Amino acid sequence: MSENSEIFDLVVVGSGAAGMAAALTAAHHGLSVLIVEKASHWGGSTARSGGGVWIPGNSVLRGQAPADDIESARTYLKSITGEYGDAERIDTYIDRGAEALDFMMAHAPLELRWVPGYSDYYPEAPGGRAHGRSVEPKPFDAQRLGAELATLEPDYTLAPKNFVATQADFRQFHLGLRNPRAPFRVLRIGARWAKGQLLRRHLLARGQALSAMFRIGLRDANVPLRLNTSLVELLETDGRVTGVVVESAGVEHVFGYLAALDAARA
Numbered sequence: 001m002s003e004n005s006e007i008f009d010l011v012v013v014g015s016g017a018a019g020m021a022a023a024l025t026a027a028h029h030g031l032s033v034l035i036v037e038k039a040s041h042w043g044g045s046t047a048r049s050g051g052g053v054w055i056p057g058n059s060v061l062r063g064q065a066p067a068d069d070i071e072s073a074r075t076y077l078k079s080i081t082g083e084y085g086d087a088e089r090i091d092t093y094i095d096r097g098a099e100a101l102d103f104m105m106a107h108a109p110l111e112l113r114w115v116p117g118y119s120d121y122y123p124e125a126p127g128g129r130a131h132g133r134s135v136e137p138k139p140f141d142a143q144r145l146g147a148e149l150a151t152l153e154p155d156y157t158l159a160p161k162n163f164v165a166t167q168a169d170f171r172q173f174h175l176g177l178r179n180p181r182a183p184f185r186v187l188r189i190g191a192r193w194a195k196g197q198l199l200r201r202h203l204l205a206r207g208q209a210l211s212a213m214f215r216i217g218l219r220d221a222n223v224p225l226r227l228n229t230s231l232v233e234l235l236e237t238d239g240r241v242t243g244v245v246v247e248s249a250g251v252e253h254v255f256g257y258l259a260a261l262d263a264a265r266a
């Protein structure tokens, strides 16, 4: 095996929520996992997103939101996707989504809460809910990331440290003074900022928090992350993808099963 080859059961390409969730799942099922990320920062679009997670019937919603049933969510997804929706995938999402989220919460410090009144995007569609089915990460102290905080994909907003707004905050204050609760929400953000400063925290919210929570779970599961490492090619053995060729600092590496490494060497 060349010095540019390493054996892993699974190589995940991309360090967004999809890749991190896959890596976390595989690591906790006993596989050796590597994440490669072409950017100099990890987190992808996920780290810049609102961090809202729409998984009907999940255990967080069951404890906090008005009672709902997943059948209405199934109706909703099928009605809004119409002829473009894949019924089997929708059913799997609805039937197994809550279980998948529980798995993530069991293996990463994912702390989520319902976003009250963050409506489904089509609440008027069959099965739609105006009270909303989104959950979001609670503000999270990024100091737990240690040196990896410096390579987290930055947020779009350049707010002062600890001045963070959640989706629930946006929901209340974006209407300005037309919403009587808005001033209180702004005060609450200020109080969070002051507390964060006093306790010397480094709070993250939304997609930044979600990414950080996943990364800590992955670190606890000893899943390495290689930044500045791009997928170049998939390697196949007997019709199955068994490895990847990646490029980092102008050097190509092969990661995957031994069969893939042998094939690359041949």
Ligand SMILES: Cc1cc2nc3c(=O)[nH]c(=O)nc-3n(C[C@H](O)[C@H](O)[C@H](O)COP(=O)(O)OP(=O)(O)OC[C@H]3O[C@@H](n4cnc5c(N)ncnc54)[C@H](O)[C@@H]3O)c2cc1C
Residues within 6 Å of the ligand: 013, 014, 015, 016, 017, 018, 019, 036, 037, 038, 039, 042, 043, 044, 045, 046, 047, 048, 049, 050, 051, 052, 053, 054, 229, 230, 231, 232
């Ligand atoms: C402003 C904004 C707000 C949003 N808010 C929400 C929300 O609240 N809720 C919601 O559900 N969705 C939201 N979205 C959408 C959501 O962010 C994306 O759907 C989600 O992050 C996609 O996750 P992902 O893991 O598939 O991709 P990403 O998070 O984009 O990760 C993909 C990663 O793969 C890397 N990559 C790509 N090609 C290669 C390669 N060849 N080699 C190595 N690495 C590679 C990329 O650099 C990137 O880091 C929002 C999006 C935006 C822009």
